[in-house]
Amino acid sequence: MPELPEVETIARALAPGLIGRVVTGVAVPDVKVLAGPQTRAAFERAIAGREITDISRRAKLLLVHLAPRPEVQDDEDAVLAFHLKMTGRFHIAPTAEAIPVHARLLLRLTDGNALIFSDVRRFGTARLLSPQGLTAWDFYAALGPEPWDMTPHAFEAALAKRTTRIKAALLDQTVIAGIGNIYADESLFAARIRPDAPATSLSPGQRHTLLTSIQAVIERAIAAGGSTIRDYRTPDGVEGGFQHQFAVYGKAGEPCPACGQPLVAIKVAGRTSTFCPRCQK
DNA sequence: CATGCGTCCTGCTTGC
DNA sequence: TGCAAGCAGGACGCAT
Numbered sequence: 636m637p638e639l640p641e642v643e644t645i646a647r648a649l650a651p652g653l654i655g656r657v658v659t660g661v662a663v664p665d666v667k668v669l670a671g672p673q674t675r676a677a678f679e680r681a682i683a684g685r686e687i688t689d690i691s692r693r694a695k696l697l698l699v700h701l702a703p704r705p706e707v708q709d710d711e712d713a714v715l716a717f718h719l720k721m722t723g724r725f726h727i728a729p730t731a732e733a734i735p736v737h738a739r740l741l742l743r744l745t746d747g748n749a750l751i752f753s754d755v756r757r758f759g760t761a762r763l764l765s766p767q768g769l770t771a772w773d774f775y776a777a778l779g780p781e782p783w784d785m786t787p788h789a790f791e792a793a794l795a796k797r798t799t800r801i802k803a804a805l806l807d808q809t810v811i812a813g814i815g816n817i818y819a820d821e822s823l824f825a826a827r828i829r830p831d832a833p834a835t836s837l838s839p840g841q842r843h844t845l846l847t848s849i850q851a852v853i854e855r856a857i858a859a860g861g862s863t864i865r866d867y868r869t870p871d872g873v874e875g876g877f878q879h880q881f882a883v884y885g886k887a888g889e890p891c892p893a894c895g896q897p898l899v900a901i902k903v904a905g906r907t908s909t910f911c912p913r914c915q916k
Numbered sequence: 917c918a919t920g921c922g923t924c925c926t927g928c929t930t931g932c
Numbered sequence: 933t934g935c936a937a938g939c940a941g942g943a944c945g946c947a948t
Contacts, residue, residue: 637941638942641941667925695941695942718942718943719941719942720941720943721940721941722925722926722927722940723941737926754925755925755926755927756924756926756927756940757924757926758925758926758943774943774944797918797919798919799920803920808942808943815941815942816942817941862941864940864941865928866940866941904920904921905920905921906942907939
């Protein structure tokens with residue numbers, strides 16, 4: 636579900652309600668959510684009592700930064716890294732309220748609220764790491780640049796050595812971080828490039844246009860608060876607005892917004908990919 | 917080494 | 933209406 640714009644929207648919405656609060660208690664109703672090395676008990680012990688100092692995002696990861704506890708000897712900084720995968724959601728609710736059916740992890744806070752991570756499909760993960768552990772984590776270390784940090788030169792270099800179709804390259808988080816199925820399709824349409832075009836077949840001009848398109852689409856999506864297909868909500872329960880601006884995602888059979896020809900869906904890299912066979916080459 | 921496909925889960929939608 | 937197959941925003945493990 637949540638790609639870069641959704642996680643960015645969530646991080647911004649969560650920050651004011653979390654930064655400066657202290658975690659008074661931890662509950663893990665579904666131990667499958669824990670992806671780190673700790674047992675459930677060790678995980679709970681390692682977080683309780685810490686102050687939340689910051690909320691940030693890298694690629695599709697939401698990062699909760701936790702301070703050392705003064706009362707714990709040699710305590711170190713910690714980072715709780717959430718991956719929402721397809722259906723992960725956050726909200727903040729009074730601790731006294733009923734726990735949602737699909738709640739996987741709860742952090743109770745000093746202000747009487749709790750941060751609740753819910754996830755219907757149970758793909759989402761939470762992993763507690765030291766700051767050094769985070770950067771040493773293979774997945775994290777291999778992430779490509781954020782879209783706005785990607786230079787045309789680096790993008791071209793990354794694509795030039797790929798023998799895959801262009802969409803598979805965009806979905807590869809080691810090439811560029813944060814793009815998923817929605818924003819891959821939307822960016823490729825904006826750049827007028829077919830999702831199944833071999834990455835090596837793109838001209839330098841097409842690669843440049845594609846990077847510019849990615850940056851523009853991601854920016855517009857963040858401005859709209861992300862895209863709600865089904866599950867995604869901000870922590871306040873509000874839907875995103877970018878789904879109303881989709882040109883092609885999920886619109887197979889509908890007319891191309893540019894030429895009116897019916898949009899077509901094919902499978903690329905195992906993912907449904909919608910595009911205009913007339914506009915995209 | 918790089919690439920592609922099945923898999924992990926659950927619930928909603930579609931078609932018979 | 934009922935039921936089963938198909939499909940979904942992601943990324944990992946394994947086979948090729």
